[in-house]
Amino acid sequence: MQGFALYPFDPPGDVAALRTDLRGWLAMNQPQDDVVARANCWASFDPDFSRALGAAGYVGMTLPAQYGGGDHHPLERYVVIEELLAAGAPVGAHWIADRQTGPLILRYGSEEQRERYLPGIAKGELYACIGLSEPGAGSDLAAVRTIARETTEGWRINGQKIWTTGAHFSHIMLALVRTEEGSERNAGLSQLLIDLDTPGITIRPIIDMAGHHDFNEVFFDDVLVPHGALVGTRGQGWKQVTAELGLERSGPERYLSSHALLAALVDAAGPDPDPAVAGLIGELTAEMWTLRQLSMSTAAKLAAGEDPMVEASVVKELGNAFEQDMPRRVQAIVDCAWDGDTDLAKLLRALLIASPSFSLRGGTREVIRGIIARGLGLR
Amino acid sequence: MLCDTARAVFAEASATGMTPIEEAGFDLLLVSEDQGGFGGDWGDVDAVLQIAGVAVPELPVAEFIVNEALLAAATVSLMAGAMAQAFALSIDHVNTRQQFGRPLGKFQAVQQSLAVMACEVRAVDAAAAALAARLDAVGRDPLAADFEIAAAKLRANRAVGVVTAIAHQVHGAIGFTGEYDLHRVTIPLMRWRSAQGNDAHWAQILGRQVGGFGGRGLWEAMAARGA
Numbered sequence: 001m002q003g004f005a006l007y008p009f010d011p012p013g014d015v016a017a018l019r020t021d022l023r024g025w026l027a028m029n030q031p032q033d034d035v036v037a038r039a040n041c042w043a044s045f046d047p048d049f050s051r052a053l054g055a056a057g058y059v060g061m062t063l064p065a066q067y068g069g070g071d072h073h074p075l076e077r078y079v080v081i082e083e084l085l086a087a088g089a090p091v092g093a094h095w096i097a098d099r100q101t102g103p104l105i106l107r108y109g110s111e112e113q114r115e116r117y118l119p120g121i122a123k124g125e126l127y128a129c130i131g132l133s134e135p136g137a138g139s140d141l142a143a144v145r146t147i148a149r150e151t152t153e154g155w156r157i158n159g160q161k162i163w164t165t166g167a168h169f170s171h172i173m174l175a176l177v178r179t180e181e182g183s184e185r186n187a188g189l190s191q192l193l194i195d196l197d198t199p200g201i202t203i204r205p206i207i208d209m210a211g212h213h214d215f216n217e218v219f220f221d222d223v224l225v226p227h228g229a230l231v232g233t234r235g236q237g238w239k240q241v242t243a244e245l246g247l248e249r250s251g252p253e254r255y256l257s258s259h260a261l262l263a264a265l266v267d268a269a270g271p272d273p274d275p276a277v278a279g280l281i282g283e284l285t286a287e288m289w290t291l292r293q294l295s296m297s298t299a300a301k302l303a304a305g306e307d308p309m310v311e312a313s314v315v316k317e318l319g320n321a322f323e324q325d326m327p328r329r330v331q332a333i334v335d336c337a338w339d340g341d342t343d344l345a346k347l348l349r350a351l352l353i354a355s356p357s358f359s360l361r362g363g364t365r366e367v368i369r370g371i372i373a374r375g376l377g378l379r
Numbered sequence: 380m381l382c383d384t385a386r387a388v389f390a391e392a393s394a395t396g397m398t399p400i401e402e403a404g405f406d407l408l409l410v411s412e413d414q415g416g417f418g419g420d421w422g423d424v425d426a427v428l429q430i431a432g433v434a435v436p437e438l439p440v441a442e443f444i445v446n447e448a449l450l451a452a453a454t455v456s457l458m459a460g461a462m463a464q465a466f467a468l469s470i471d472h473v474n475t476r477q478q479f480g481r482p483l484g485k486f487q488a489v490q491q492s493l494a495v496m497a498c499e500v501r502a503v504d505a506a507a508a509a510l511a512a513r514l515d516a517v518g519r520d521p522l523a524a525d526f527e528i529a530a531a532k533l534r535a536n537r538a539v540g541v542v543t544a545i546a547h548q549v550h551g552a553i554g555f556t557g558e559y560d561l562h563r564v565t566i567p568l569m570r571w572r573s574a575q576g577n578d579a580h581w582a583q584i585l586g587r588q589v590g591g592f593g594g595r596g597l598w599e600a601m602a603a604r605g606a
Contacts, residue, residue: 263594278586
């Protein structure tokens, strides 16, 4: 842990103006969603909003202008994401394409792939999902069995993905598949960019315990995609995916997903809060402030071209614990009917039910702690 | 270089008391150069006090360098240093100590505990660094950094329970002996949790301040105070 000092978060340009402009834009353009939709808003699908946000220049911000992007610094994008999440804006439709798939196509994709996909992503019109988990490959991602055989016509894909968030509204999937028959574990894997309207693909919903349709099963039955669907280097899929996960683990969503609940708690408590509630607000605020510092430092490191795998995992671990604990601690202190119709009651119920997933998606708590332990040299 | 000096001076002071620290002039760390001082910033204070937190936790080094109004902030740095040391001792121990034919660090249960500890240590280090940046940005005015002082001390306090518990747990019986060095940092950590405001003290102050901000105001205040 030596030499772990904070990396300076120093975006170019006028950050205060960037925040003010975006807040002004949101005041005019953000739909008046239900308070529950404003929590966990990176799962709220609203293609009209995504398109408007793209037209305003707030999607694909870091992509080069030649592909329709904004040529902005990654830390300017970070500031914009903070504001969108704090406002509870419905960013779910373009979320994965903007956060992961766009940057990955830019980094590893062919020129043809960049020209084909990046402009749509930057417009907030082209949505992506990530094909990683399979029935036999959950935490053990290297057990992926979906196979893509190279033929003269292209790649022929057979297999199944599961827990695929947003597959039902996405246009493309970036899938981790086995391209070398008989290969084992993390060797012989590659990333393919698959248009989801290709014949042979079946997408079936999985309804979660809250009654929502976020994730899906995706079946590949002799699906043929062109040779040009390969992203990056054949056989280097594991390395590429690992780099991608750093983007997933450390962003502002790690401390702002449940922010609506903290804000509602503060509003319900009023300017002169009861001591027990004041104490809880104080503790949650201290945690959130600290997490924000860690996340900004990790983002700055990523922006500088480093690969802060362990730091990103620390942010995810602490962030998940914070967001999972928050509704439980609020419930323990605030007297609030389970089926009450105040903002606080509705948010509390929704987040209590959603919270088990926080330490599962994007790598379970145990896997994340294992990554940290490896970074400490213990594994 | 400042850190090397601090290490050498504190090593001497651990045997003889405050005199070497006084003679080295650490009270001039924050005094500007044109007034005969070192012209250091709070980042320097943080670095020096992190070393003091390990080497001379029983000596009033923080009181010697900073004024009363900034002692809570200084205590965060002492705590960050002591936690980093408890962590380093723990990593060293689990890599060395063998049971069931392998080092303790090879057991998943131990790895998971140390990952939890690493997160807490990292969080307190980040809190100390962010507090330092804020203090330097506002000319070390404790009122202008009241939010950050409260948040950082509260976060450090909350980490003490986890960090001391895991450090002792992975050490086993040897860590509970007077001979072994772990208590030289864990007992001071327990003391510093009470010193300069315990958890409840800062949670009330911060919670009431945030109550004044309001729900939306909390985010606006946090965003305005850094980046």
